[in-house]
Amino acid sequence: xxxxxxxxxxxxxxxxxxxxxxxxxxxxxxxxxxxxxxxxxxxxxxxxxxxxxxxxxxxxxxxxxxxxxxxxxxxxxxxxxxxxxxxxxxxxxxxxxxxxxxxxxxxxxxxxxxxxxxxxxxxxxxxxxxxxxxxxxxxxxxxxxxxxxxxxxxxxxxxxxxxxxxxxxxxxxxxxxxxxxxxxxxxxxxxxxxxxxxxxxxxxxxxxxxxxxxxxxxxxxxxxxxxxxxxxxxxxxxxxxxxxxxxxxxxxxxxxxxxxxxxxxxxxxxxxxxxxxxxxxxxxxxxxxxxxxxxxxxxxxxxxxxxxxxxxxxxxxxxxxxxxxxxxxxxxxxxxxxxxxxxxxxxxxxxxxxxxxxxxxxxxxxxxxxxxxxxxxxxxxxxxxxxxxxxxxxxxxxxxxx
Amino acid sequence: xxxxxxxxxxxxxxxxxxxxxxxxxxxxxxxxxxxxxxxxxxxxxxxxxxxxxxxxxxxxxxxxxxxxxxxxxxxxxxxxxxxxxxxxxxxxxxxxxxxxxxxxxxxxxxxxxxxxxxxxxxxxxxx
Amino acid sequence: xxxxxxxxxxxxxxxxxxxxxxxxxxxxxxxxxxxxxxxxxxxxxxxxxxxxxxxxxxxxxxxxxxxxxxxxxxxxxxxxxxxxxxxxxxxxxxxxxxxxxxxxxxxxxxxxxxxxxxxxxxxxxxxxxxxxxxxxxxxxxxxxxxxxxxxxxxxxxxxxxxxxxxxxxxxxxxxxxxxxxxxxxxxxxxxxxxxxxxxxxxxxxxxxxxxxxxxxxxxxxxxxxxxxxxxxxxxxxxxxxxxxxxxxxxxx
Numbered sequence: 001x002x003x004x005x006x007x008x009x010x011x012x013x014x015x016x017x018x019x020x021x022x023x024x025x026x027x028x029x030x031x032x033x034x035x036x037x038x039x040x041x042x043x044x045x046x047x048x049x050x051x052x053x054x055x056x057x058x059x060x061x062x063x064x065x066x067x068x069x070x071x072x073x074x075x076x077x078x079x080x081x082x083x084x085x086x087x088x089x090x091x092x093x094x095x096x097x098x099x100x101x102x103x104x105x106x107x108x109x110x111x112x113x114x115x116x117x118x119x120x121x122x123x124x125x126x127x128x129x130x131x132x133x134x135x136x137x138x139x140x141x142x143x144x145x146x147x148x149x150x151x152x153x154x155x156x157x158x159x160x161x162x163x164x165x166x167x168x169x170x171x172x173x174x175x176x177x178x179x180x181x182x183x184x185x186x187x188x189x190x191x192x193x194x195x196x197x198x199x200x201x202x203x204x205x206x207x208x209x210x211x212x213x214x215x216x217x218x219x220x221x222x223x224x225x226x227x228x229x230x231x232x233x234x235x236x237x238x239x240x241x242x243x244x245x246x247x248x249x250x251x252x253x254x255x256x257x258x259x260x261x262x263x264x265x266x267x268x269x270x271x272x273x274x275x276x277x278x279x280x281x282x283x284x285x286x287x288x289x290x291x292x293x294x295x296x297x298x299x300x301x302x303x304x305x306x307x308x309x310x311x312x313x314x315x316x317x318x319x320x321x322x323x324x325x326x327x328x329x330x331x332x333x334x335x336x337x338x339x340x341x342x343x344x345x346x347x348x349x350x351x352x353x354x355x356x357x358x359x360x361x362x363x364x365x366x367x368x369x370x371x372x373x374x375x376x377x378x379x380x381x382x383x384x385x386x387x388x389x390x391x392x393x394x395x396x397x398x399x400x401x402x
Numbered sequence: 403x404x405x406x407x408x409x410x411x412x413x414x415x416x417x418x419x420x421x422x423x424x425x426x427x428x429x430x431x432x433x434x435x436x437x438x439x440x441x442x443x444x445x446x447x448x449x450x451x452x453x454x455x456x457x458x459x460x461x462x463x464x465x466x467x468x469x470x471x472x473x474x475x476x477x478x479x480x481x482x483x484x485x486x487x488x489x490x491x492x493x494x495x496x497x498x499x500x501x502x503x504x505x506x507x508x509x510x511x512x513x514x515x516x517x518x519x520x521x522x523x524x525x526x527x528x529x
Numbered sequence: 530x531x532x533x534x535x536x537x538x539x540x541x542x543x544x545x546x547x548x549x550x551x552x553x554x555x556x557x558x559x560x561x562x563x564x565x566x567x568x569x570x571x572x573x574x575x576x577x578x579x580x581x582x583x584x585x586x587x588x589x590x591x592x593x594x595x596x597x598x599x600x601x602x603x604x605x606x607x608x609x610x611x612x613x614x615x616x617x618x619x620x621x622x623x624x625x626x627x628x629x630x631x632x633x634x635x636x637x638x639x640x641x642x643x644x645x646x647x648x649x650x651x652x653x654x655x656x657x658x659x660x661x662x663x664x665x666x667x668x669x670x671x672x673x674x675x676x677x678x679x680x681x682x683x684x685x686x687x688x689x690x691x692x693x694x695x696x697x698x699x700x701x702x703x704x705x706x707x708x709x710x711x712x713x714x715x716x717x718x719x720x721x722x723x724x725x726x727x728x729x730x731x732x733x734x735x736x737x738x739x740x741x742x743x744x745x746x747x748x749x750x751x752x753x754x755x756x757x758x759x760x761x762x763x764x765x766x767x768x769x770x771x772x773x774x775x776x777x778x779x780x781x
Binding site: 043112123133342343348 | 610612613614615617618621622623624625626627638647649650652653654655672673674675676681683685687689690691693705706707708762763766777779780781
Binding site: 459460463464465468478512517518522 | 573661
């Protein structure tokens, strides 16, 4: 394999500082919101004793799931031997780290006692899938760190394959764990399903790719380069396969749930009666996040592929956030069935659909997570050579096409 | 550069001169507790009270062990500091027993975000 | 600066430097020594010989009566902030109506103190735990406020403290950012008493609530459980709750 030259992000000084201010500002707003929530208490948010996880968790889990998927590009290169993706492994690792740190920041900042992070990182109840996730998240940061190091350190490049395998296995475990956070909850009818694990794997592949491609295109555009259309087309097709996989697992989950009499209540809520939840499911998740991107990515077109892929990426990201809203909020909005078949009323909101109105604090905190991820990405790209020289991309593509 | 050095030496000298008598460093005025030391002697408590607290709380919460002398409410009973009105002051007041040292040492404690910081009986009296 | 006084010299003053250093070495040795022998003063730990439980006879429970709720709030210092969505509720009255038959029931629901508590399984730090005698509690010293246990509880038993609290009851510490639920008045139980809700129901002469040792066949609760049919809410989940109900029925 020809040795690839890697470069820093080619941004002029002024452009860099403007970009830095923008993403730093977004991150800063997130931090400010977190401070307000922690200082005044969570009563200022829209989360309450009925909807305990809200917008911050939607954003955080999106970022964490996307982080795992972003690393997939590197896996395809080093583990599955796809020559076209090999030069992209470093950027994939950086983006994975950035997205993971962004997501974890939001998760930690939303805790009731974020000052006890050290307790969370040193005291583990290993029966808890959440504890496993904390362990897997911090571990992935170390694994990706090592993976990037062995790729960038000439003396250790022969270890990159092994490191890639470790990273692949680790992130599959991590994403499975993230899905099982919901899948292992026996209490809630919308969760409690083993299919949540492979569903989250498919989501990670789709979301990760949907963030990786725009970052790649933007990074090259900053230096005045364009990426070979064949590579874009190839990544677009792969993204389409991932989106189809997500739709498949969503269909399996809901179709099997509909079959069981005990689950028809929650299914009717999500698929028909749920108001905002139903709208987000059909229009946000299925149409905008699934069918439209598929049409864009697999539709016959001779030119404009880059704009179609970028549009599809945006739709997939928005659809992904809608999907997580349906999963997280929808699962909590539907009341717990303590007394199946009976009408229930109480002073603690039993027996009724719970409503959720996110406050500005939560939305800002969630967006702050994107800001932190973007900040890490921008600074990383400027500081170290993560981007393959633009000529290398086309050359690799030509080789792989034979 | 030389000027900076000269200023530093002069300041150091002034500090040494000022501390020629005993008052070198301000020391917190720790309020005297009611009665004698009932858990361990004062020196031991000064250096190890945190260990006792951190360990005992686990025993109490997880095992239900509630020894009379080492209950937090027992500590508060003897170490209560009375305010101007004659009633014990809460952790909000800098003269609270725990704050006299903890403010000085700048070691923040979060016990009283959950625990009441005045003795049980006076708490009942206040209601 | 009335809080400060003149500093002591090395020999005089409350903290003698030499004594401090030797005390530190001594303390270091002590800290390394097994804590069990050093710090266990009195009282044995609770054991699994006892399993605390409650039995609620819903036929004696009237809709509209909130004696148990009020007693719990008073006992544990649960103050309302006039924000029902975020106010803590450790116990609540639930009113049921079977639309097919028209039968109505009323019952209090609180933490069910399961033998296999899902909240304990999911807590990442182990703050949610089950005591040896069956009472399920939150160790608020290590709770990080992630609210995962609230997601996991099938009975919606847990509340999150959404604001800074003051004037907590000394026997029921609670604070912002941690999760809490019915403790079965563990501070009373450890002193040989009964939960406040049970006492209040008895004082109001409704007698719907019984508290006792499920492992003791001679206790009143065991005798009643042996004589009359009873059930647990969501028994299908297999959690073996410590709170049982008599007189519940209907629905699917």
